[in-house]
Amino acid sequence: MDDLEFRRTVYADPHTEDAQVKQSAEQDKGKQAFIDDMRAFDGKLANALKVPVPENLCERLILRQSLESHKQDRRRTRWHIAMAASVAFAVGLTVHMLYQPFAGDSIGTYSLAHVNHGIDHLYNANENNSVDQLNVKLARFGGHFNSAMGKAIFSNYCDFAGVTSLHLIFENELGRISVFVTPADADFKFVEDFSDEHFVGKALAYERAMVTIVGDKDKPLGDFTQRLKDNISWEI
Amino acid sequence: MASKQKRYEALVKAYHGDIYRYAYWLVHDKDIAEDIVQETFLRAWKALDSLEEESKAKAWLITILRRENARRFERKQLNLVDIDDHAVADIQGLTNEASMEQQLIRRQILKLSDEYRDPLLLQVVGGFSGEEIADILSLNKNTVMTRLFRARNQLKDNLETNQTMGQLNG
Numbered sequence: 001m002d003d004l005e006f007r008r009t010v011y012a013d014p015h016t017e018d019a020q021v022k023q024s025a026e027q028d029k030g031k032q033a034f035i036d037d038m039r040a041f042d043g044k045l046a047n048a049l050k051v052p053v054p055e056n057l058c059e060r061l062i063l064r065q066s067l068e069s070h071k072q073d074r075r076r077t078r079w080h081i082a083m084a085a086s087v088a089f090a091v092g093l094t095v096h097m098l099y100q101p102f103a104g105d106s107i108g109t110y111s112l113a114h115v116n117h118g119i120d121h122l123y124n125a126n127e128n129n130s131v132d133q134l135n136v137k138l139a140r141f142g143g144h145f146n147s148a149m150g151k152a153i154f155s156n157y158c159d160f161a162g163v164t165s166l167h168l169i170f171e172n173e174l175g176r177i178s179v180f181v182t183p184a185d186a187d188f189k190f191v192e193d194f195s196d197e198h199f200v201g202k203a204l205a206y207e208r209a210m211v212t213i214v215g216d217k218d219k220p221l222g223d224f225t226q227r228l229k230d231n232i233s234w235e236i
Numbered sequence: 237m238a239s240k241q242k243r244y245e246a247l248v249k250a251y252h253g254d255i256y257r258y259a260y261w262l263v264h265d266k267d268i269a270e271d272i273v274q275e276t277f278l279r280a281w282k283a284l285d286s287l288e289e290e291s292k293a294k295a296w297l298i299t300i301l302r303r304e305n306a307r308r309f310e311r312k313q314l315n316l317v318d319i320d321d322h323a324v325a326d327i328q329g330l331t332n333e334a335s336m337e338q339q340l341i342r343r344q345i346l347k348l349s350d351e352y353r354d355p356l357l358l359q360v361v362g363g364f365s366g367e368e369i370a371d372i373l374s375l376n377k378n379t380v381m382t383r384l385f386r387a388r389n390q391l392k393d394n395l396e397t398n399q400t401m402g403q404l405n406g
Binding site (some may be wrong): 008009011012013041042044045046047048049050053054057058060061062064065066068069 | 261
C-alpha cells in the first residue's frame with residue numbers, strides 16, 4: 001500500500017480494520033502516529049456533533065405513539081360495530097359534498113373521485129377476503145363471482161353520492177385495482193372509458209348493476225376487465 | 237400487541253438520541269429536527285412489522301427519517317429559508333454547552349457541502365460502516381469512501397487555516 005493510498009484510507013475511516021493499513025502502521029511509527037492523530041481528530045469531531053438531545057424526547061416519542069394507537073383502536077372498534085358507517089361513510093360524504101353541484105355526473109367521475117378520496121385505504125388495505133365473503137356482499141346487487149379474482153384486499157359498502165354501492169380492491173401484478181358495483185337504477189350517466197391524471201377506468205353496464213373498474217394509470221387494466229366479465233354472473 | 241409495544245419502546249430508547257442528532261445535523265434546526273424525529277418514529281411504529289432484523293433497525297430508522305426530510309422539502313418548496321442564516325442562528329443557541337473548539341468544528345461541519353457532510357454524519361453519528369452508508373445513500377462504496385476522505389480533508393484544512401488566522405490575529 002503506497003503512502004497516498006494509506007492516507008486516503010485512514011482519512012476515510014480512522015478506525016479502519018484494513019489489514020494493509022495495520023501492517024503499514026506496524027512497520028512505520030510515523031504512520032502509526034498519523035493514525036493516532038486522525039483518531040484524536042475524529043474524537044473531537046464526534047464530540048462536536050454530539051448536540052444535546054431535548055429533554056424527555058424519549059418519553060414524548062412513546063407517549064405520542066400510544067395516543068396514536070389509542071386513536072386507531074377506537075377507530076377499529078367503530079369499524080367493527082358499524083360496518084358500513086365510519087370511514088367509508090366519511091369518505092362517501094366528502095365525495096358527496098364535493099360533487100353535489102355536479103349531480104347527474106357520470107359513473108366514471110364518481111368512481112375516480114371515490115378512489116382519489118379513499119386513497120389512504122386503497123394503499124393501506126390488507127384484508128384477505130375469500131370469494132364467499134365477496135359473494136355475500138355482491139348478492140345484494142344480484143351478482144356472483146364464479147371463482148376468486150386474485151387477492152381481494154378490501155371489500156365494503158360505501159356511499160356513492162347517496163347510493164349504497166360496493167367497493168372492492170384487488171391486488172395483482174397490475175397493482176391495486178378498485179371495482180365498484182352500483183345499482184343500475186341509480187341516476188348516473190354511463191360512460192364506458194374514463195381517466196384522470198392518476199387513474200384510468202372502465203364501466204360495464206348490466207341489467208341490475210353498473211360495474212366500474214379503476215386502476216393505476218401507469219399500469220393499464222390489461223385483461224382484468226375481460227376476466228371480470230367472464231367471472232361474474234348475474235341473477236335474472 | 238404488547239410485544240409490539242415493547243419492541244417499539246426498546247427501539248425508541250436505544251436509538252432516539254442518535255436519530256435526533258442525525259436529524260439535527262441534517263436540518264440544522266432543533267425544532268424541525270424534533271418534528272422529523274416524531275414523524276419518523278410514528279411511521280416506524282406503523283410499519284414495525286416490516287422490520288425483520290433488529291440489527292438493521294438503526295439503518296431502517298435513518299432511511300425513514302431521510303424520506304421524511306425529503307417530504308418536508310416537497311411540502312415547503314415555496315417558503316424555503318436561507319439555510320446558512322438559519323444554521324448560524326441555531327448554532328449560537330447551542331453555545332452554552334460547547335467549548336470554543338467544538339463551536340469552531342461545528343461551524344466548519346455546517347460549511348461542508350451536503351454530499352460530504354451526509355456520509356460523515358452517518359459514519360460518526362450513526363456509527364455505520366462504508367457498506368451500510370453506501371446502502372443508505374444508494375451510492376457505491378468507493379464513492380462513499382472518497383467523499384469521507386474529502387470531508388475530513390476539507391474539515392482539517394479549514395480548521396487549520398482558521399487556527400493560523402487566529403494566531404496571526406492574536
